Amino acid sequence: MMANKRIFEEMKEQIINSNLPESEKIKLLNGLNHLEGEKMNIMITGATGSGKSSTINALFGKDVAKVGEGADPETMDIKKYDLDNLILWDSPGLGDGKEKDISHAKNITDKLLETDEDSNLLIDLVIVILDGSSRDLGTSYQLINNVIAPVLGENKEKRLLIAINKADMAKSGRHWDFTRNKPDEKLKAFLDEKAESVRKRIKEGTGIETHPIYYSAGYKEDGEEQRPYNLIKLLDYIVSYTPEKKRLVITDRMNRDTEMWKDDDGLKDYRKSITDKFSETFSNSVSTGVDIGGAIGGIFSSGGEAVGRVIGGAAGAVVGFFGGLFNSFFG
Ligand SMILES: Nc1nc2c(ncn2[C@@H]2O[C@H](COP(=O)(O)OP(=O)(O)OP(=O)(O)O)[C@@H](O)[C@H]2O)c(=O)[nH]1
Ligand SMILES: [Mg+2]
Known part of the structure; x- marks a missing residue:
């Protein structure tokens, strides 16, 4: 097949x-x-519980979290998932207490400044995952505006993706059509507004123009299948920010489970x-x-x-x- x-x-x-x-x-x-032989390095960061692991597994397969779980010795808290030439850096964001925040911020900064053997920046893309079910995105703005943006380098706009997860829970599950796995008109308007206000806050705080999208990595209970929404939109977003010669590396590793890619907003x-x-x-x-x-x-x-x-x-x-x-x- x-x-x-x-x-x-x-x-x-x-x-x-x-x-x-x-x-x-x-x-x-x-x-x-x-x-x-091309390598693609993606950092996935965001507050605890925002859905970093769920998103990684939805995009790249159930077993990813188990692949190469050994922590990088210098960056104890960042998890490295080595999928051959696609390398994911699962990095805790802010909001875990002052001391941890300082150490997380330092780990992220160090990683973003790291260069490879050709003196190019190691991290190709940073995906910041926001918890769409949370009304207080203050720590996420802090993470983006004060920690990530200052060390993004020259092509800032080409390295920063903003993904708002848990679209299904944005209004505590109300206005989400669980049968069709999509928001109703009211929730859709709410989510569109949310994405726009996130864009504005980042633009105001950093001058960087981002294009936030919302999606749902999907909730997974015992025996239930993860059912994402707009995951294919997230993939399209990632691919469009990926340098041409590295695009095959990404798609070579994507989740083979067709169910993951089924539901989207139909805008494109x-x-x-x-x-x-x-x-x-x-x-x-x-x-x-x-x-x-x-x-x-x-x-x-x-x-x-x-x-x-x-x-x-x-x-x-x-x-x-x-x-x-x-x-x-x-x-
Ligand atoms: N309803 C809903 N729940 C989600 C979604 N994505 C993740 N979750 C749930 O949110 C919780 C946290 O998800 P994780 O993927 O572990 O979040 P994380 O960012 O990796 O968390 P840490 O590794 O602890 O920082 C889990 O119970 C997930 O099942 C989503 O789109 N919708
Ligand atoms: Mg996790």
């Missing part, structure tokens, strides 16, 4: 089964290996939007050779229709992959 196969394997198969000359195949496979065709971002990635590299082209080591600049066709085919594999993943009737 397509959706169960890792995306890189899928693409390799496309290349191997093509009727390109061996030398071209080798170039393409080498290129793909380079992309596969998120499946198509995500899929398009990949097609875009591929066609860009074929026509201009930038970004991914560079990472792939100039193979696209060799030109030739045949190469283009295989890249087209590879992009097709990606499209097929998403079709399979998001369609509950596949297989």
Whole structure:
């Protein structure tokens, strides 16, 4: 079944089964290996109980919290989940008492300033999770405005995502349609307003323009399945903030459980939007050779229709992959 196969394997198969000359195949496979070697580091932070773990598990699979749980020795409180080339840093936010807050703030600051072996900032994206069921977001604003924003570096606007969780509990569960797993009109208006006021507070406090979205990672009781809302919107949000050459790393690790991606606000065709971002990635590299082209080591600049066709085919594999993943009737 397509959706169960890792995306890189899928693409390799496309290349191997093509009727390109061996030398071209080798170039393409080498290129793909380079992309596969890209690393993506995401920090997920937010107040205790805001839903960091639930969100990580919804996005990337039930067992993630168990993967590589060993704490990073220098940053005792930040948990590192190592999913091959996708690395998640689960970092406690503020609100755990003064002493802990100071230590958490220092851990976050240190991590955000850390550079990799190429002297690039280690953390590609910071996702701050707000508890949408809480009326007091004061500590979250403190975290964003006073701890995170000052150390975000040059491209601040490209590294900060704001996700308001627990949409279902925003009005203590009232106005949430539990059968259809979505807010009614009244709650929707309330949530839209909330997202807008969060945006304003951050803009006023930091000058950074963010685009907060609301969602629900889903509540999970014994025997019950987690049922997220707008998780696919969150993924679309993350992918759109991810550098082109790192996008495959993200999608290669996403949750294979199609139930997770089903319910959304319908404001946009998120499946198509995500899929398009990949097609875009591929066609860009074929026509201009930038970004991914560079990472792939100039193979696209060799030109030739045949190469283009295989890249087209590879992009097709990606499209097929998403079709399979998001369609509950596949297989
Ligand atoms: N109703 C509802 N409950 C949620 C949602 N997301 C998370 N929860 C619940 O909120 C509680 C806290 O969630 P976690 O994912 O553990 O939160 P966390 O941010 O990882 O918490 P810490 O690791 O303790 O900082 C759990 O009982 C979750 O089931 C949601 O979207 N809706
Ligand atoms: Mg947690």
